[in-house]
Amino acid sequence: MMRTYAGHSTAKASNALYRGNLAKGQTGLSIAFDLPTQTGYDPDDELARGEVGKVGVPVSHKGDMKQLLDGIPLDKMNTSMTINATAAWMLSLYIGAAADQGVDQKLLQGTTQNDIIKEFLARGTYAFPPGPSMRLIADMIAYTVTEVPKWNPINICSYHLQEAGATPVQEIAYAMSNAIAVLDAARERVPAELMGKVFSRISFFVNAGVRFVEEHAKLRAMGILWEELGRERYGVTDEKQLRFRYGVQVNSLGLTESQPENNVQRIVLEALAVTLGRDARARAVQLPAWNEALGLPRPWDQQWALRIQQVLAFETDILEYPDIFEGSIVMDGLVAELLEGARSEMAVVSEHGGAVAGVDYMKAALVDSHRARLQRIEAGEQIVVGLNKYTETEESPLTSDAAGGIMVVDQAVEQHAKEAIAAWRSERDRAAVDAALTELARVARTDENIMPASIAAAQAGVTTGEWAATLRATFGEFRAPTGVGESASVVGASDEVEAVREEVDRVSEAMGRRIKILVGKPGLDGHSNGAEQIAVRARDVGMDVVYEGIRLTPSQIAKSALDEGVHVVGLSILSGSHREIIPAVMDALRESGVDVPVVVGGIIPDQDVPELQAAGVAAVYTPKSLGAINQIMRDIVRLVAERNGVAAAA
Amino acid sequence: MTTDTAGPDRGAQLGARLRAGDLTAAPAALNLVENRRPESREDIAELLRAVSPAALGGETPGHVIGVTGPPGAGKSTLLSALVAAWRARGRTVAVLAVDPSSRRSGGSLLGDRARIVFDPTDPGVFIRSTAAGERLGGLAPATRAAAQALSAAFDVVVVETVGVGQSETDVADTADTVAVVVQPGSGDALQFLKSGIMEIPDVLVVTKADLGDVAMRARRDLNAALRSVGSRDTKVVAVSSVSPLQGMDDLVDALDDHRAALDLDLRRTGARRAGALADFVAEHGERGLRALGGRRAAHRWLAKQDPGADVPSLVNALEDQVPA
Numbered sequence: 019m020m021r022t023y024a025g026h027s028t029a030k031a032s033n034a035l036y037r038g039n040l041a042k043g044q045t046g047l048s049i050a051f052d053l054p055t056q057t058g059y060d061p062d063d064e065l066a067r068g069e070v071g072k073v074g075v076p077v078s079h080k081g082d083m084k085q086l087l088d089g090i091p092l093d094k095m096n097t098s099m100t101i102n103a104t105a106a107w108m109l110s111l112y113i114g115a116a117a118d119q120g121v122d123q124k125l126l127q128g129t130t131q132n133d134i135i136k137e138f139l140a141r142g143t144y145a146f147p148p149g150p151s152m153r154l155i156a157d158m159i160a161y162t163v164t165e166v167p168k169w170n171p172i173n174i175c176s177y178h179l180q181e182a183g184a185t186p187v188q189e190i191a192y193a194m195s196n197a198i199a200v201l202d203a204a205r206e207r208v209p210a211e212l213m214g215k216v217f218s219r220i221s222f223f224v225n226a227g228v229r230f231v232e233e234h235a236k237l238r239a240m241g242i243l244w245e246e247l248g249r250e251r252y253g254v255t256d257e258k259q260l261r262f263r264y265g266v267q268v269n270s271l272g273l274t275e276s277q278p279e280n281n282v283q284r285i286v287l288e289a290l291a292v293t294l295g296r297d298a299r300a301r302a303v304q305l306p307a308w309n310e311a312l313g314l315p316r317p318w319d320q321q322w323a324l325r326i327q328q329v330l331a332f333e334t335d336i337l338e339y340p341d342i343f344e345g346s347i348v349m350d351g352l353v354a355e356l357l358e359g360a361r362s363e364m365a366v367v368s369e370h371g372g373a374v375a376g377v378d379y380m381k382a383a384l385v386d387s388h389r390a391r392l393q394r395i396e397a398g399e400q401i402v403v404g405l406n407k408y409t410e411t412e413e414s415p416l417t418s419d420a421a422g423g424i425m426v427v428d429q430a431v432e433q434h435a436k437e438a439i440a441a442w443r444s445e446r447d448r449a450a451v452d453a454a455l456t457e458l459a460r461v462a463r464t465d466e467n468i469m470p471a472s473i474a475a476a477q478a479g480v481t482t483g484e485w486a487a488t489l490r491a492t493f494g495e496f497r498a499p500t501g502v503g504e505s506a507s508v509v510g511a512s513d514e515v516e517a518v519r520e521e522v523d524r525v526s527e528a529m530g531r532r533i534k535i536l537v538g539k540p541g542l543d544g545h546s547n548g549a550e551q552i553a554v555r556a557r558d559v560g561m562d563v564v565y566e567g568i569r570l571t572p573s574q575i576a577k578s579a580l581d582e583g584v585h586v587v588g589l590s591i592l593s594g595s596h597r598e599i600i601p602a603v604m605d606a607l608r609e610s611g612v613d614v615p616v617v618v619g620g621i622i623p624d625q626d627v628p629e630l631q632a633a634g635v636a637a638v639y640t641p642k643s644l645g646a647i648n649q650i651m652r653d654i655v656r657l658v659a660e661r662n663g664v665a666a667a668a
Numbered sequence: 669m670t671t672d673t674a675g676p677d678r679g680a681q682l683g684a685r686l687r688a689g690d691l692t693a694a695p696a697a698l699n700l701v702e703n704r705r706p707e708s709r710e711d712i713a714e715l716l717r718a719v720s721p722a723a724l725g726g727e728t729p730g731h732v733i734g735v736t737g738p739p740g741a742g743k744s745t746l747l748s749a750l751v752a753a754w755r756a757r758g759r760t761v762a763v764l765a766v767d768p769s770s771r772r773s774g775g776s777l778l779g780d781r782a783r784i785v786f787d788p789t790d791p792g793v794f795i796r797s798t799a800a801g802e803r804l805g806g807l808a809p810a811t812r813a814a815a816q817a818l819s820a821a822f823d824v825v826v827v828e829t830v831g832v833g834q835s836e837t838d839v840a841d842t843a844d845t846v847a848v849v850v851q852p853g854s855g856d857a858l859q860f861l862k863s864g865i866m867e868i869p870d871v872l873v874v875t876k877a878d879l880g881d882v883a884m885r886a887r888r889d890l891n892a893a894l895r896s897v898g899s900r901d902t903k904v905v906a907v908s909s910v911s912p913l914q915g916m917d918d919l920v921d922a923l924d925d926h927r928a929a930l931d932l933d934l935r936r937t938g939a940r941r942a943g944a945l946a947d948f949v950a951e952h953g954e955r956g957l958r959a960l961g962g963r964r965a966a967h968r969w970l971a972k973q974d975p976g977a978d979v980p981s982l983v984n985a986l987e988d989q990v991p992a
Binding site: 147149494495496497499500502519522523526529530531532553554556557558559560561562563564565566567571573574577578580581582583 | 694695696698699702703704705708774775776777778779781782783784785788789794795796797799910
């Protein structure tokens with residue numbers, strides 16, 4: 019199955035994109051939703067500002083879903099939806115749209131990602147606390163196993179864990195621990211005779227890094243563990259049901275911003291990890307575009323990614339052989355090593371009370387692994403071509419066009435979406451909506467399955483923000499652990515770090531207070547690795563760091579900066595919403611009377627930098643800067659010294 | 669407005685604003701009390717003088733509550749619920765979140781702010797993250813000063829620490845009411861009491877009461893343990909700080925009751941004297957203490973001083989005691 023993760027701007031524009039991709043030979047849909055939709059906010063909510071239609075398509079109600087799928091026969095299509103906190107809602111909307119096409123829900127095929135643990139660990143698009151989130155997942159599993167039997171209600175994701183810095187052992191162990199938590203929760207709601215079917219409907223979404231031999235071993239190890247789990251813990255006996263099914267998106271963390279054309283060969287080699295050996299071959303492969311580190315890919319970039327798969331599948335001979343690693347001493351040895359490591363780490367998670375209770379532990383472990391990785395890259399122990407070695411380059415023809423080789427979302431999209439949803443709300447049967455929400459709230463408070471009430475709400479025209487707000491009111495707000503508090507200090511600090519530390523001490527001494535920095539992520543983007551590593555390094559060089567995590571509004575940032583008395587603010591945005599959000603934050607800071615340097619990091623195209631500087635930002639950093647974090651620290655110290663009248667070092 | 673500007677009468681002005689209930693003076697006041705330049709010392713003294721019993725005609729009206737307990741007990745979640753409960757009753761709240769990390773690299777990761785849920789547009793809530801003092805887990809002198817200053821303007825001032833090392837003793841010295849937070853089934857509470865590291869807490873909070881029997885059994889065990897060490901006064905409250913909330917009203921009432929029954933003057937005088945000695949030791953170390961004739965002698969001397977004397981004056985006076 020070949021798909022490309024796609025969606026942007028509006029349902030209508032995305033519909034056109036899907037139909038184009040399907041015509042080019044793509045055999046399934048993979049829907050990318052925008053951040054407000056993923057986190058349960060309507061386009062006119064304060065937190066949605068700057069985020070509407072950027073990283074995916076906004077779907078706020080049944081009308082949007084129908085337009086998104088217009089002309090696509092849902093009885094024949096296989097649709098993967100990357101949706102988690104609001105998965106139950108998106109599936110309800112999908113079922114509603116199908117019903118309007120005259121398609122019975124029993125025919126629907128597809129997947130909802132629906133993996134909340136990895137949201138708490140790596141991706142940040144959760145909406146409710148862990149307990150209620152697991153309840154929603156169990157509800158969806160219980161509902162679909164009988165009512166939508168061809169649907170994969172959940173994809174256990176290890177992909178995001180690798181993106182957050184996980185080692186292969188951690189990726190295996192945390193994904194499996196996650197699966198155990200989900201299956202245990204499902205077991206409470208599903209009759210025993212259906213557990214085999216439930217088990218068989220659980221698929222995985224994994225990552226494939228560029229060390230493709232080890233990565234292939236990892237997949238073989240996961241298959242072995244999965245079968246073991248099914249037999250021993252859940253009493254599954256049917257061979258077919260025990261099979262390890264997975265889809266994959268290959269590694270994006272290792273893609274570079276400098277010499278981005280090298281990403282193509284990285285992507286091809288990573289694809290080999292999941293296709294070479296038949297016994298552990300992927301069901302579905304998603305390849306990122308070469309320019310993922312620069313911004314949103316254009317249709318042409320996505321086409322390139324698709325063609326890589328098609329060449330692999332149709333021009334090579336890898337599909338013609340049985341498993342080519344069978345009997346390989348080396349491969350078997352690698353698998354055994356990974357199994358041992360994974361089993362032992364799974365035991366640690368289990369000691370913490372399982373995946374849900376162990377979120378803090380796993381999160382801290384991931385932050386640590388990522389820190390170690392960055393250290394290796396900085397020290398030159400781990401080579402990344404074009405980043406810390408072979409950095410000389412000719413000018414690239416691929417990024418020389420006006421837009422810098424990425425897709426830029428029209429800023430009018432957000433305004434259009436706000437008007438459209440206002441119109442939708444005014445044209446609904448208000449009484450039906452209120453009744454549906456009342457029923458939804460009632461069900462949320464009880465132990466009943468959330469799906470029937472959600473489907474009814476979808477049909478009544480309830481919006482995404484209304485569905486989520488109703489559940490938030492019942493389940494409570496939640497702030498996930500950041501994982502940085504427990505992170506180990508730099509061991510055996512380098513001379514460079516020492517030098518920065520001395521400068522921090524000197525400036526702190528002169529000011530009378532230790533340099534204090536606020537690090538956080540405004541808007542809805544939840545990918546916090548970069549921010550976490552900055553926070554950890556700032557602590558290591560001696561600063562007091564208030565790491566406030568994700569999903570911050572401009573007023574929240576301003577209040578924190580003021581109340582905490584910080585000397586500098588560091589913001590991280592990867593969702594492309596910087597042009598709207600950063601000026602809003604700068605305004606909020608000014609209004610609160612906070613006059614400190616602000617530095618920004620993230621996925622920010624070169625052509626946007628002047629605009630940010632005009633708004634008052636002191637420095638802008640992009641992914642390549644993470645290879646030289648000490649430089650960022652030096653810059654920050656210098657900015658603080660200048661602003662506070664401390665002379666430069668002698 | 670730069671973060672750390674100096675200015676004549678800065679301390680007195682900020683103190684006057686806090687006395688008048690101007691919550692917006694809090695950030696600048698804390699920036700000042702945290703400033704360790706020699707030039708700031710006089711400003712800080714003026715700030716604390718402005719909120720001393722002499723200036724106010726009595727003790728500051730705010731309730732200083734220490735919240736401590738082992739890691740993982742659920743303090744941040746509890747605080748989120750408490751802040752909401754206090755705000756619902758119309759009270760203003762300041763939280764000093766003390767991070768226990770030692771200063772190996774000199775820096776600290778202050779992550780508690782990120783765990784407390786509150787309305788960021790609410791001017792009645794003020795949260796400040798601060799690193800611990802020099803000794804493992806102890807309170808920095810600035811934190812003691814901050815608690816005093818803020819209690820002139822805020823109805824409730826929470827000093828939140830993680831229960832390791834010195835922090836419990838320091839918090840007990842600084843706060844009007846000490847609440848220790850434990851979770852059921854962990855054996856933490858009994859260990860706490862048996863080890864004698866800290867004085868008997870004023871209120872013992874058992875979190876995760878949604879765990880039903882386990883929480884109830886924990887409460888019974890704790891009550892028994894408390895009786896066995898001779899305390900009938902410690903109130904044990906079981907709460908659930910996650911939805912559906914339980915026991916929060918009981919907890920707020922228990923804290924209020926303790927405050928109402930306190931001889932506030934006595935407690936605050938004790939806090940000022942203990943704080944002054946701790947500040948003196950932070951500055952002058954064991955040698956300074958020996959020069960005073962040892963801890964007992966210092967306590968005896970302090971007991972003879974004016975009960976309303978503010979901390980900077982006491983510290984100055986202690987320093988004067990040390991022979992040249």
